Amino acid sequence: MTMDVIDFDGVLVIGAGLAGLSAALSAAPRRVCVLASAPLGDGCSSAWAQGGMAAALSDGDAPSLHAADTLAAGAGLVDAGRAGLLASEGPAAVRWLAGLGAPFDRTAEGGFALSREAAHSQARVARVGGDAAGRAIMDAVIRQVRLAPHIEVREGWSLRGLLQDATGRVCGARVAKAGETCALRAPAVILATGGIGGLYAGASTPRTLLGEGLAAAALAGAVIADPEFVQFHPTALDVGRDPAPLATEALRGEGAILVNRDGRRFMIGLHPDAELAPRDIVARAIHAEREAGRGAFLDARKAVGAHFPEAFPTVYAACREAGIDPRSEPMPVAPACHYHMGGILTDADGATRLPGLFAAGECASTGVHGANRLASNSLLEAAVFGIRAGRAAARRTLAGRPLMGTPDLAALPEADLARLRSAMSREAGVIRDAAGLSRLLDLTEALTQAHGPSGPLVAARLTAACALERRESRGAHYRSDYPEMATEAHRTLVTLEAGALSRMAA
Numbered sequence: 001m002t003m004d005v006i007d008f009d010g011v012l013v014i015g016a017g018l019a020g021l022s023a024a025l026s027a028a029p030r031r032v033c034v035l036a037s038a039p040l041g042d043g044c045s046s047a048w049a050q051g052g053m054a055a056a057l058s059d060g061d062a063p064s065l066h067a068a069d070t071l072a073a074g075a076g077l078v079d080a081g082r083a084g085l086l087a088s089e090g091p092a093a094v095r096w097l098a099g100l101g102a103p104f105d106r107t108a109e110g111g112f113a114l115s116r117e118a119a120h121s122q123a124r125v126a127r128v129g130g131d132a133a134g135r136a137i138m139d140a141v142i143r144q145v146r147l148a149p150h151i152e153v154r155e156g157w158s159l160r161g162l163l164q165d166a167t168g169r170v171c172g173a174r175v176a177k178a179g180e181t182c183a184l185r186a187p188a189v190i191l192a193t194g195g196i197g198g199l200y201a202g203a204s205t206p207r208t209l210l211g212e213g214l215a216a217a218a219l220a221g222a223v224i225a226d227p228e229f230v231q232f233h234p235t236a237l238d239v240g241r242d243p244a245p246l247a248t249e250a251l252r253g254e255g256a257i258l259v260n261r262d263g264r265r266f267m268i269g270l271h272p273d274a275e276l277a278p279r280d281i282v283a284r285a286i287h288a289e290r291e292a293g294r295g296a297f298l299d300a301r302k303a304v305g306a307h308f309p310e311a312f313p314t315v316y317a318a319c320r321e322a323g324i325d326p327r328s329e330p331m332p333v334a335p336a337c338h339y340h341m342g343g344i345l346t347d348a349d350g351a352t353r354l355p356g357l358f359a360a361g362e363c364a365s366t367g368v369h370g371a372n373r374l375a376s377n378s379l380l381e382a383a384v385f386g387i388r389a390g391r392a393a394a395r396r397t398l399a400g401r402p403l404m405g406t407p408d409l410a411a412l413p414e415a416d417l418a419r420l421r422s423a424m425s426r427e428a429g430v431i432r433d434a435a436g437l438s439r440l441l442d443l444t445e446a447l448t449q450a451h452g453p454s455g456p457l458v459a460a461r462l463t464a465a466c467a468l469e470r471r472e473s474r475g476a477h478y479r480s481d482y483p484e485m486a487t488e489a490h491r492t493l494v495t496l497e498a499g500a501l502s503r504m505a506a
Contacts, residue, residue: 005163005172005183008033010150011393012186014159014173014213017044018134018379019361020192021141022386023350023393025100028150030394033184035157035175037208040142041135045194045205045339045362046382049134050248050314052104052127053097053383054120054376055090057112061122063087070377073119073278074370075475076489077226082367085348086377086384093383094126101140104128117249117375118276125376131248131314134379157182159193159212159455160408162220162357165401170220170357174408188356188393191217191344192386195362196230196459197243200337200429201421204233204246210417211459212409213363217344218458218496219407222352223504225365226492227342227459228467231373231476232430234282235298236336237315239322244336247298247315249375252276254311255303258286259330260294280372280476283335287430290334297330335430339378341369341476342463345493350389356396360389371475410452420447420460428464433481437468453499465501466492 010031013020021040024032041047056066066087071078094112098104104126105113116123128136145151156177163172163183172185193213197205218224235252236244252258252275258267270285271277286296300308308327309316319326343365350358350366361382368381412420423443427436444461451457472486473479493504 005185008184008186010186011188011190011390012173012184013190013192014175015044015192015194015361015363016040016153017046017192017194017361017382018138018141019382019386019389020190021145022383023190023192023360023390024145024151025141025148026387026390027394028148030150032151033186034145034151034153036153036155037158039155040145040153041138043206043208044138045197045209046379047134047138048205049379050131050246051117051250051376052115052125052133053090053094053379054117054125054374055094055380056087056122056124057091057094057126058114058122058124061124063090065121066090066124069120070368070374073372073374075372075485077370077475077491079367082348086368086381089384090380093380093387096387097137097140097383100144102128102137103140105130115250116253116276118252118273118282119278119374125250125253127250129313130310131250131312137379159216162189162216164220164354168221169355171401187398188358188396190350190358190360190389190393191363192359192361193363195340196463197337199421199424199456199460201242201425202236202334203243203337204236205243205338207243210456212455213359214343214462215409215453215455215458217352217357217359218462219453220354220357221495222354222357223345224462224494225342225345226371226466227340227462227494228470228477228492229341229371229475230337230428230463231279231339231341232283232335233338234279234286234335235333237318237322238332238334239318239324241322244334245315245318247331247333248312251298251300251304251312251315254300256298256300257303258282258333259297259299260289261297262294278372279375280478283430284478286333287335296333298333299330300326301328301330337425339373341365341371341373342492346385348388349392350385351392358389358393360386371477407453410454412447412451412454412456416447416451417456419443420456424460424463428467431478431480432467433479434468437464440464441468462494462501466494469503
C-alpha cells in the first residue's frame, strides 16, 4: 500500500477523555501527540460524569472490600486480579488527580468527602461539587496537559483507520480533519476513543461516541471482549432531551426513592438493597413500570429537599431547564445507555493482541467491569489504566514500516445513523430477544452493503451478534427468551476474520 506518511517519534494518543490525557501525562518524558475530535473537554463522557471516583480512601475501607464489591457487581465475569489492581491503585490515582488540581470535596478535617452509591458496601465515592466531578477533574487534567512540554495536542481530527506493517504490528493511524487525510507513523498508538453511547437513541453520553476506535481495532485484528454488555443508567431524566441528562446515583445514595405515578415504592421487595441495588436490576424495574404505564419517578423531596441547588447543582439545573423543581416534585426518569463494559481486550498495561496498539478507558476491556460495571468505577479505571498504558506505550521505541492499513471507516449518512440508533435502543436495549437482535443484524448488514464498514455499523454488529450468541441473562445483558443465568460464566472473545466474526476460547 503506497501512502504519504508523517513520522512521529513518540506515542500517538487518539482520544482526549480522562484515559487518553492520563496516558499522555504519564508517558513523560516521551513525546506524545494527542489527537482529539473536538476541543479538549468537549465530546468525551469523562466530562459528563456526575458521581465521582470510587476508591478506598477512608479508614474503615480497604482495597480488598472495593475489589469484592467490583467482583460481585460484575456477575461472574470480572477478572479478579485486575479488580484487585484497580482497587489497590485507585487511592493513589485519586490523590494524583487531586495533586493536579482536581478540587475534590473535603471534610472539615481535610479528608475526602465520600458518598455511597449502589452495590458499594462502603461510602467510597470521592466527589466534586456534589455532582460535577467529571467536568472539574477534566478541567484540572486539561490545564496540566496544556502546560506539559512533552505533549502536542491536535484538535478536530477523527480516526479513519490503523496502519500496520507486514507482520500486523500497528505502527500508526490514518486520521482526517475537514476533508484532509493524514497518515501518522508512530512506535505506539493508544486508542482512548470512548464508548458507543451515540449508537443509541436516548443515551447519557455525547452523541459523537460511535465506536470508531472499537471498529478500527476490530478491523485490524484485535480481540474484542464482551461487546454485548451495555450498561443502562437507571435514572436518566425523562424530559425529552437527547442525550438525556442524568440524575446521579448519589441521589439514591443520599436516600432518594423510586416511585411510580401512584407514589408506590416499587424497588421494595425486588432486592434487599432496594434503590441501591445493582444498576441492571434497577434499570429493568424502571423499564417494567414504564412499560406497564405506571411511570417511574425519583423522589428526593425528603432526602435532599431545599438543599438540592447546592448539593446537586448539575441535576438541579437540568431539572429547572425542563420545568421541574426537584425540591418539591418527583423527577421523571427512564433508563438510558450509559456505559459499554465490552471493548478491545487488553492486558494490565493496556496492550492489545496487536503489537504497538494499546487501549484505555471505555473503548478498552481490561476485565474489571464484567457483565455490569460498579458505580463510579469508570473514571477510576480511566485514570488507573490510562496511567499504566501511557507508561507502557512510552517504552516502545520502534515503529514498523506501514505496508497496509485497515479499510477506511466509511461515513454513515445521518438518516441511516438515526435508523441504526432507533434499532439499537429497540432491539439491543434493556430487554432483548433473538427476534429483535436478528432484525438488528439484518439492518447492519443492509447498511454495510450500502455504505461499507463504518465505525457505527461495525460496533453495532459486534454488540448485536454477541448478544444473540449469549443465550442467558447476566448482568446488564437481559434476554426475555433466556431469562435465567447460566451455571457456568464465560467471557465473549471474538475477532473479525475477513469480515466474519470468529469466536475464541475464553
